[in-house]
Amino acid sequence: xxxxxxxxxxxxxxxxxxxxxxxxxxxxxxxxxxxxxxxxxxxxxxxxxxxxxxxxxxxxxxxxxxxxxxxxxxxxxxxxxxxxxxxxxxxxxxxxxxxxxxxx
Numbered sequence: 001x002x003x004x005x006x007x008x009x010x011x012x013x014x015x016x017x018x019x020x021x022x023x024x025x026x027x028x029x030x031x032x033x034x035x036x037x038x039x040x041x042x043x044x045x046x047x048x049x050x051x052x053x054x055x056x057x058x059x060x061x062x063x064x065x066x067x068x069x070x071x072x073x074x075x076x077x078x079x080x081x082x083x084x085x086x087x088x089x090x091x092x093x094x095x096x097x098x099x100x101x102x103x104x
Contacts, residue, residue: 028069031069031071032069034069034071035066035067035068035069038066038067038082039067041083041086041087041088042063042067042082042086044086045085045086045087047085047086049063049064049067050063052082052085052086055081055085056078056081056082056085057081058078058081062074062078063082066078066079066082076090076092076104090104091104092104
């Protein structure tokens with residue numbers, strides 16, 4: 001028996017998407033991208049995790065956590081110090097809808 005080709009609409013109807021899982025996966029991937037960029041900035045500055053940790057007054061484990069995307073448990077001051085140690089600065093924005101206000 002020859003199977004009929006299904007349309008994308010048919011496929012989606014038979015295989016519903018779990019939006020919660022998609023959003024959670026998207027958040028994890030974005031955190032990994034940000035973490036990768038932080039590590040890249042540190043390496044461009046010629047610093048090891050231990051050297052950076054010493055400069056900003058935290059343990060090497062905290063630097064590692066930050067570089068693995070664990071920003072929720074890091075203090076804003078630690079992230080600010082991290083970014084300044086690699087030659088940058090931290091900017092914080094309050095965003096609501098399409099309005100943005102820089103707060104730090």
